[in-house]
Amino acid sequence: MAMWSLVGALLLSVSTQALDGRTVATVPRSLMSYATRPVLASESLANTMPDPVAKQAIAAMLTDIKQIGVASPDQGVWIQSHDGAIASGNLASRPLPAASLTKIATTLASLQTWGSNYRFVTNIYATGNIVGDTLKGDLIIEGGGDPFFVWEEAIALGNKLNQLGIKRIQGNLIVTGKFAMNFETNLQESANFLRLAFDSSRWEGEVAQQYATMPWGTPKPQLVVLGNVRIAPNLSAVNIPNIASRRLLVMHSSLPLWQILKRMNTFSNNEMAEMLASQLGGQVAAIAANAADIPITEVRLINGSGLGQANQISPRAIVAILMAVHNRAQVEGLTLADLFPTSDCNCGTIEGRKIPRGAIVKTGTLSDVSALAGIVQTQQHGAIWFAIVNRGEGNIDDFHRSQDRVLQTLVAKWGLPKLPTISFAETPWRDSDRNQIITK
DSSP states (O other): OOOOOHHHHHTGGGOEEOTTSOEEOOOOHHHHTTTOOOOOTTSOGGGSBOOHHHHHHHHHHHHHHHHTTOOOOOOEEEEEETTSSBEEEESTTSOEEOGGGHHHHHHHHHHHHHOTTOOOEEEEEEOSOEETTEESSOEEEEEEOOTTOOHHHHHHHHHHHHHTTOOEESSOEEEEEEOOBTTBOOHHHHHHHHHHHHBGGGOOTHHHHHHTTSOTTOOOOBOEEOSOEEEESSGGGSOOSOGGGOEEEEEEEOOOHHHHHHHHHHHTOHHHHHHHHHHTTTOHHHHHHHHHTOOGGGEEOSSSSOOSTTOEEOHHHHHHHHHHHHHHHHHTTOOGGGTSOBGGGOOGGGTTOOOOTTOEEEEEEETTEEEEEEEEEETTTEEEEEEEEEESSSOHHHHHHHHHHHHHHHHHHHOOOSSOOGGGOOOOOOOOOOEEEOOO
């Protein structure tokens, strides 16, 4: 478990207990500033010390951009220390297409709305009785908005139904509600995936490959649907001759929200982000701007993934939102590294990048946009927060090298700590059985 920040310790008396035993609290905005303090657009930079190292790094980046033949003047940068004493930028308060940096706002809005340990529940109902190994009725799957219901989740659920003695469904497999599998939001396609996952005798290709990644000894489900695969918009629309025969068999809980967000951000999964934004009522920008206490004019979003040039956030607002994510995470016993990839993992969208050790980052790429935001840890000034938004027709690798050099310049001048600070260390995580039998 990560060490609590001072803010978290002060709020223990008004905390609530999460499902997994972690302490969760809501942070009053008046206290959030004690953890990190963004320099906002409404503030004057007159009281900050223009740092020559940060200015040099930004100037070198702008020179790099020109040398690779990019003529666009829209190169946004913001670099600041945790307390705002160091603050330098270029077009820092101008909203620019943020690409997948938009997911930082989606992350904050999700945490503010649900809390880090929230779980999306998928209910599994049965009609009819179980005779021998056959369910003499339908199996109904009611989705609860889980954005990370993938092959492995379905395989585990199929095994749980086998534990109940069910190997055949005489009726139909009916899928309804907010159900998506393998990031496929088409309900019929998701239902077809689920049927395949349940019946290991039909496995080949992707499902077999994903099963091979599961813990050794995981059973292969044997659950054959003898009827058809049907879909319905909601549970009340499911046509059941005898509604009284429907009973809840299993409740499947998703991964906790913070684990979902970690996966979404590591691989910059657009479908996951859109599913979360949809359940937030399309209010990602408003929720994030309010939580970060920044002008809504600097956060202009049309979705939660970043797809589309109309998703625009200023570099300074990106940093402020990221700081708000950090503050919220610390009060819930987590760190920024529990929600975004670290450079040490060399995984997802940062695979192959030359980002300094111990950095925590989020990438963004969209047509003529290449972006990078996060923190880099330094010996002299602690965590340095940054957002870089590059625009122009150019080679994506050139943009990456230029962004990485900005961070390398900072750590070359300010030094790297021997070890990442505890405030940015990942929390150990081990999953458990998330399928609860309700009716035997």
